[in-house]
Amino acid sequence: KPMKPNITINSTDIIIENDTVVLTCNTEEKDLRGIQWYFQNNKLILNDRMTLSSNNQTLTIMPVKGEDNGAYQCEVWNPVNASKSDSFNLTVVYGPEQIRILPEPVNDQIEVTFNENLALECQANSEPPAQYTWQVNGSSMSENSGNTYTISQASWEHAGTYTCTAMNNVTNATISTSVTVTVI
Numbered sequence: 506k507p508m509k510p511n512i513t514i515n516s517t518d519i520i521i522e523n524d525t526v527v528l529t530c531n532t533e534e535k536d537l538r539g540i541q542w543y544f545q546n547n548k549l550i551l552n553d554r555m556t557l558s559s560n561n562q563t564l565t566i567m568p569v570k571g572e573d574n575g576a577y578q579c580e581v582w583n584p585v586n587a588s589k590s591d592s593f594n595l596t597v598v599y600g601p602e603q604i605r606i607l608p609e610p611v612n613d614q615i616e617v618t619f620n621e622n623l624a625l626e627c628q629a630n631s632e633p634p635a636q637y638t639w640q641v642n643g644s645s646m647s648e649n650s651g652n653t654y655t656i657s658q659a660s661w662e663h664a665g666t667y668t669c670t671a672m673n674n675v676t677n678a679t680i681s682t683s684v685t686v687t688v689i
């Protein structure tokens with residue numbers, strides 16, 4: 506059986522969306538007959554940003570995206586047997602993007618019945634996970650950080666514009682969205 510290969514990346518830094526990364530399958534096998542890459546435990550299907558070197562030893566991703574995040578493995582063959590590497594976890598910093606507030610607004614409005622509770626949930630795609638803050642009618646609600654803003658026992662004064670801002674604390678990039686809450 507070949508010795509277990511291992512995967513290295515040509516970067517020691519944080520990897521940010523749109524960087525170019527090169528993953529190398531390192532092997533000491535002298536009688537190498539083939540290399541197969543895996544992503545999330547399935548045979549890797551190359552996307553249009555990925556290229557393999559002629560012997561499959563290096564995988565170049567240019568530019569790298571958040572959807573490339575996950576566990577990579579490589580498997581090497583000699584004439585007798587095959588051996589698979591441990592997982593290499595690729596973490597690409599990206600986002601926040603695709604922000605939304607739930608429950609699904611209708612015409613940018615969410616209704617709450619007088620005296621009932623409403624939990625507004627903010628979601629955005631990001632690596633690392635986004636940090637959320639809320640504004641109501643343009644004023645920061647510092648006590649309401651976290652991705653959920655709860656209105657308890659809604660009264661008429663709770664109506665207004667609720668804005669969620671998601672921040673990526675590595676890149677400091679932010680994205681916001683607003684909904685109008687109406688009390689009925």
Ligand SMILES: *[C@@H]1O[C@H](CO)[C@@H](O)[C@H](O)[C@H]1NC(C)=O
Nearest residue numbers: 515516517518525526527565
């Ligand atoms: C990794 O290799 C690619 C392609 O050669 C290069 O563009 C990139 O700058 C390299 N990254 C680092 C951190 O050396």
Ligand SMILES: *[C@@H]1O[C@H](CO)[C@@H](O)[C@H](O)[C@H]1NC(C)=O
Nearest residue numbers: 521522523568598599600676
């Ligand atoms: C990566 O490139 C895309 C397309 O050009 C751009 O929209 C995006 O903002 C870039 N991401 C970063 C982190 O620069």
Ligand SMILES: *[C@@H]1O[C@H](CO)[C@@H](O)[C@H](O)[C@H]1NC(C)=O
Nearest residue numbers: 632633634635636673674675
């Ligand atoms: C950045 O955000 C992540 C995920 O929310 C968190 O685990 C981490 O501690 C934060 N880092 C800093 C420096 O605030």
Ligand SMILES: *[C@@H]1O[C@H](CO)[C@@H](O)[C@H](O)[C@H]1NC(C)=O
Nearest residue numbers: 641642661662663664665666
């Ligand atoms: C937001 O502004 C509207 C219109 O001025 C007001 O009726 C409402 O009470 C405000 N909501 C909050 C939560 O301050």
